[in-house]
Each structure stands twice: as C-alpha cells, then as structure tokens.
Amino acid sequence: MQPSLQSLVDxxxxxxxxxxxxxxxxxxxRAFERAAGLGPGAAGGCALASLSATPAAELAGYLRRxxxxxxxxxxVLDLPGGTGPPLRFRTDGATTLGEDGRPGPVLLRLRxxxxxxxxxxxxxxxxxxxxxxxxxxxxxxxxxxRSEERLRLAVDAADMGTWDLDVGTGMIxxxxxxxxxxxxxxxxxxxxxxxxxxxxxxDRGAVREAVEAALGAGRPESFAVEYRTGAGRWLSHxxxxxxxxxxxxxxxxGMVLDVTEERRAAEHQALLINELNHRVKNTLATVQSIAAQxxxxxxxxxxxxxAFGARLMxxxxxxxxxxxxxxxxxxxxxxxxxxxxxxxDAAGSRVRAGGPVVRLAPKxxxxxxxxxxxxxxxxxxxxxxxxxGGHVExxxxxxxxxxxxxxxxxxxxxxxVRPPERRGFxxxxxxRNLAYDLGARIALLFxxxxxxxxLEIPRAxxxxxxxxx
Amino acid sequence: MADGTGGLEGCRVLVVEDEAMVAMLVEDILADAGCRxxxxxxxxxEALRLVREAAPDAASLDINLGSGEVYPVAEELASRGVPxxxxxxxDRENVLARYRRWPILQKPFTPEGLVAALRRVLAA
Numbered sequence: 001m002q003p004s005l006q007s008l009v010d011x012x013x014x015x016x017x018x019x020x021x022x023x024x025x026x027x028x029x030r031a032f033e034r035a036a037g038l039g040p041g042a043a044g045g046c047a048l049a050s051l052s053a054t055p056a057a058e059l060a061g062y063l064r065r066x067x068x069x070x071x072x073x074x075x076v077l078d079l080p081g082g083t084g085p086p087l088r089f090r091t092d093g094a095t096t097l098g099e100d101g102r103p104g105p106v107l108l109r110l111r112x113x114x115x116x117x118x119x120x121x122x123x124x125x126x127x128x129x130x131x132x133x134x135x136x137x138x139x140x141x142x143x144x145x146r147s148e149e150r151l152r153l154a155v156d157a158a159d160m161g162t163w164d165l166d167v168g169t170g171m172i173x174x175x176x177x178x179x180x181x182x183x184x185x186x187x188x189x190x191x192x193x194x195x196x197x198x199x200x201x202x203d204r205g206a207v208r209e210a211v212e213a214a215l216g217a218g219r220p221e222s223f224a225v226e227y228r229t230g231a232g233r234w235l236s237h238x239x240x241x242x243x244x245x246x247x248x249x250x251x252x253x254g255m256v257l258d259v260t261e262e263r264r265a266a267e268h269q270a271l272l273i274n275e276l277n278h279r280v281k282n283t284l285a286t287v288q289s290i291a292a293q294x295x296x297x298x299x300x301x302x303x304x305x306x307a308f309g310a311r312l313m314x315x316x317x318x319x320x321x322x323x324x325x326x327x328x329x330x331x332x333x334x335x336x337x338x339x340x341x342x343x344x345d346a347a348g349s350r351v352r353a354g355g356p357v358v359r360l361a362p363k364x365x366x367x368x369x370x371x372x373x374x375x376x377x378x379x380x381x382x383x384x385x386x387x388x389g390g391h392v393e394x395x396x397x398x399x400x401x402x403x404x405x406x407x408x409x410x411x412x413x414x415x416x417v418r419p420p421e422r423r424g425f426x427x428x429x430x431x432r433n434l435a436y437d438l439g440a441r442i443a444l445l446f447x448x449x450x451x452x453x454x455l456e457i458p459r460a461x462x463x464x465x466x467x468x469x
Numbered sequence: 470m471a472d473g474t475g476g477l478e479g480c481r482v483l484v485v486e487d488e489a490m491v492a493m494l495v496e497d498i499l500a501d502a503g504c505r506x507x508x509x510x511x512x513x514x515e516a517l518r519l520v521r522e523a524a525p526d527a528a529s530l531d532i533n534l535g536s537g538e539v540y541p542v543a544e545e546l547a548s549r550g551v552p553x554x555x556x557x558x559x560d561r562e563n564v565l566a567r568y569r570r571w572p573i574l575q576k577p578f579t580p581e582g583l584v585a586a587l588r589r590v591l592a593a
C-alpha cells in the first residue's frame with residue numbers, strides 16, 4: 001500500500017505547503033494547519049495570502065521568485081497569531097518539477113527563527129523519492145496492464161476459455177469464452193456442480209476424478225482432461241490445483257480449449273487406417289484366390305509362376321490407377337491402356353481402344369482389370385495378338401437406354417477361332433466375376449474371325465454411384 | 470484332401486461374400502472338403518433368400534458386404550439354429566460384440582482354418 005502524499009507530509013514536524021502558481025494552497029500539512037490555527041484540510045484550495053498576515057504583494061513577489069529557482073530561497077511568512085500578534089516564520093521556497101521536467105508548484109517550508117536551512121534538502125529528497133515511487137508504481141501498473149492485455153489477446157487468439165475454481169465456496173469464475181465452450185449462459189453464478197452438468201454424462205466421472213485427484217495432492221498439481229460437452233464438442237481442460245496458502249484457500253485455475261476438430265481428425269485417421277487394413281486384407285485374400293485358381297489350371301510350376309505373376313501384375317496396375325486417384329475410382333480408358341501396355345506397340349495399333357469418358361468404381365475397376373488381363377492373355381496365346389498382323393478393338397458407348405456402359409471387345413487378324421473345349425479360370429473369372437462384382441451381363445463369343453466379348457456394365461458399377469465393397 | 474480340410478462331406482454350406490475372387494476361393498475350399506455350396510451370395514438380400522429357400526446346414530459369412538453388413542443374415546441363421554463362421558478383413562474389435570462368440574476368421578485365411586471352424590460350429 002503506497003502512502004498518500006498528504007499522510008507523508010503530515011508526518012513532518014515542521015509546517016510544509018505546496019503553493020500553485022495562482023497562489024493557492026495545493027497541499028498543506030498538519031503542522032502548517034496548526035501553525036495557522038486551521039482545522040485538518042482547511043488550508044487546501046485557499047489563497048495563501050488569505051491565510052497569511054504578510055502583505056499580499058510582498059508574498060506574491062516572493063512566491064514568483066521561488067517559482068523560478070530550484071535553490072531554496074529564504075523569505076518570511078507571517079501567520080495570524082489568533083488573539084496575539086502575528087507569528088513570524090522564516091521560509092525556504094523553491095519550485096518543484098513535474099514528471100515532464102517543467103516547473104510545478106512552489107514548495108514552502110516554514111521554520112522557527114534561527115533553524116538551519118540544511119533540513120530543506122532532506123525534505124526535497126523525500127518528496128523526490130515519493131515522486132519516483134509514484135512514477136515507478138504507475139509504470140508497474142502500466143506494465144501489468146499491458147502484460148494482462150497480451151495474455152488476454154493470446155488467450156483470445158487461441159480461442160481459450162479461462163476458469164478459476166474457489167474450492168472453499170465451490171464457485172467458478174469462468175471467462176465468457178469458457179462459458180460459451182461449455183454451452184453455459186453468459187451470466188449467473190457457476191459452481192462446480194453446474195460445470196459438471198455441462199459435461200457429457202459419460203465423461204463426468206473422469207472430469208471429477210481428474211480435478212479431485214489434483215486437489216487432493218496437497219501441493220500445486222497440474223491436471224489435464226478431455227471430455228465432451230452436452231452439445232458434443234470435445235474440450236481439452238488443463239489446470240493447476242493450488243492448495244491453501246497464506247494468500248488464500250484452495251483453488252484450481254486453468255484454461256479450456258475446443259479440440260473437436262483435432263479429435264475428428266484423429267478419428268478420421270483411425271478410420272482411414274482401419275479401412276486401409278481392411279483393403280490390404282481383402283487384397284491378400286484376392287491374391288490368395290488368384291494363386292489357388294492359377295494352381296488348379298497350371299500344368300507345372302513354371303506355368304503356374306508365369307500365369308500367377310502376370311495376374312498379380314494386372315491386379316497391381318489397377319491398384320496403381322486407383323491409388324493415384326485416392327481410391328475414388330478410375331477411367332475405363334486408363335484401365336484398358338494400363339492392362340494392354342505389355343501387348344501394345346509403339347503406335348498403339350495392337351489394342352485400339354476408345355469411347356466416351358467412363359468412370360469406374362474401385363471394386364468394378366479391380367474386377368474389370370483382371371478380366372481384361374484374361375482376355376489379353378488369351379489373345380496373346382491363341383488369338384489376334386498371337387500373330388503379327390492381328391489386333392483388338394475395344395470400344396465402348398452408353399448402354400441400353402443411356403444407362404451404364406456397353407463395352408465390346410473384338411479381335412481381328414488372328415488365326416481362325418475354335419470354341420474352347422474346357423472353360424478355364426480365365427473364362428470363369430470373366431463370366432462369373434464380372435456378373436458378381438459389377439452386376440454386368442457378359443457374352444463371350446467365339447466366331448471364326450476373332451473372339452468377341454460383349455459387356456453391359458450397369459450404372460451401379462460406375463464411380464459415385466456405388467460404394468467400394 | 471485327407472489333411473485338415475476333410476470331414477464336411479455332404480454338408481450344405483451357404484457362402485456369403487461380396488468379392489467374386491474371394492467367393493470363388495471359399496467355394497473351392499468347401500467343395501474340396503466335400504461340402505455342397507449354397508450361393509455364393511454377394512449381399513444380405515440374396516443370402517436371406519437362400520437361407521429361407523435352401524435351408525443350409527451352416528454358413529460362411531463375410532461381415533462387410535459392399536451394400537451393408539451381414540448381421541441380418543447372421544440373425545436369421547441364429548434364430549433357425551444354423552451355425553456359422555464369420556469372415557472379415559477388419560479386426561475382431563470391429564465385429565458386433567454379440568457375434569463374437571462365433572468363430573471369426575481374418576482374411577486371408579487358410580483352407581484348414583475355414584474347414585476347422587465350420588467343423589467346430591457344426592459339432593457344438
């Protein structure tokens with residue numbers, strides 16, 4: 001607590017006063033008031049001339065001279081002596097300086113006849129120190145205000161709410177942001193029970209436990225707890241419990257932050273990882289099946305290895321296309337081009353593909369990619385791609401009624417075609433899997449001029465229509 | 470096969486699996502074990518129809534079908550006292566708790582694993 005200037009000067013035994021440039025008393029101590037026969041506070045605001053017995057002009061001249069010097073200027077001041085003659089005091093007067101360095105009021109010190117002047121400088125020093133103290137205090141207050149403002153700005157920018165729990169009363173002082181985050185009204189008293197009421201029912205136990213554990217530690221103890229509000233927002237609540245000390249009772253204080261988005265991102269990531277795992281497992285099962293089917297048809301280990309490797313590469317190419325587009329789907333043209341690439345020539349004349357832009361859902365793309373691979377392998381072994389002059393036309397157009405897409409595979413320039421005696425994995429995969437995975441209608445035909453495959457892919461197998469199975 | 474994949478001769482097993490390639494694998498495994506395969510069904514609607522019309526002895530159910538989950542089929546089978554095994558590409562934690570008493574096969578699984586699980590539920 002800073003003493004007031006008045007209380008300080010009242011402690012001085014000799015009469016002291018501050019006189020403004022207009023000659024009015026700004027401050028007078030009790031000693032002066034007693035000397036002048038006045039009650040406490042009676043001198044303030046009065047013209048010094050009206051309190052004194054000294055001729056006004058003489059007094060004004062003395063004060064004017066004092067206001068021009070920092071060196072104490074001796075003079076005299078007569079105060080009315082009540083019923084007796086006036087009391088004569090010797091005075092020392094000098095100007096004070098304001099914070100801006102400009103002359104301020106005149107400081108007058110009165111003393112009895114013959115007293116040394118030395119004391120004056122002591123008084124001046126006291127007043128100077130007092131001024132400094134006042135200035136320092138003002139600066140400290142300004143610093144604290146700025147520091148608080150900085151903290152408030154940082155808290156606002158981080159969208160934090162702040163709170164302070166008085167354990168003794170159970171009352172919480174919460175910032176407006178804290179109340180808003182908790183879904184509480186802007187006003188009204190808030191106690192710990194009211195706060196817990198704003199927490200999601202399922203999380204109340206954990207929150208209470210965290211706060212109580214920190215409060216029960218018997219020393220300053222931090223705690224952090226994340227919980228849902230009744231409105232389903234996720235809040236991160238961090239605080240510090242402070243046991244009772246000299247400054248006050250037990251309390252807990254801290255901040256609260258909305259972490260809903262972070263939570264959602266983490267949940268989304270967990271979901272993605274789960275989906276990726278699922279996809280990997282399904283792909284492994286698909287590869288397992290390809291291996292099993294290839295084994296059934298293979299005549300030897302080398303034959304197995306060659307056919308299995310080629311099918312694995314076919315599957316991998318579709319995966320590459322899908323990965324490039326984050327498994328949303330892929331274009332039919334891109335799928336045909338990727339699967340045909342091992343059989344294509346530089347001019348692209350061996351597998352001639354074309355049609356409007358068609359986007360396939362991931363599952364349809366995987367299935368169709370494998371089917372295209374079987375057709376291509378068959379053509380390279382027995383059909384149009386087994387001789388230099390042969391080629392394949394793959395054309396597509398909107399399906400019947402403009403729904404879905406109709407794809408026609410047509411081989412030409414190959415050796416004369418004879419229907420196969422036995423259906424292998426290739427045709428089983430083609431005929432059954434496309435029907436199963438895409439809901440497609442398939443016609444695999446063996447006219448002498450070249451193998452012909454007609455596919456009707458329903459709308460449901462196109463991107464954006466069906467989900468990825 | 471005389472190893473771990475026999476012992477289901479004549480058993481009528483419903484196969485529910487939405488991926489054609491995997492369905493083909495399951496079918497072949499079951500056929501090798503002497504089963505008669507019912508299906509495969511790519512979705513729950515088709516599977517439910519087969520449960521009612523073909524009255525299987527057991528079933529192999531892929532949990533996550535592209536169009537939804539297989540639980541309505543599991544429910545129907547359980548109510549008829551038909552045992553089944555569950556197949557999933559997801560972790561066991563993703564399986565509804567009340568179905569965790571049934572064998573859960575993680576994809577990919579071995580032929581022996583599938584046959585042994587079916588034998589177990591048929592014997593119970």
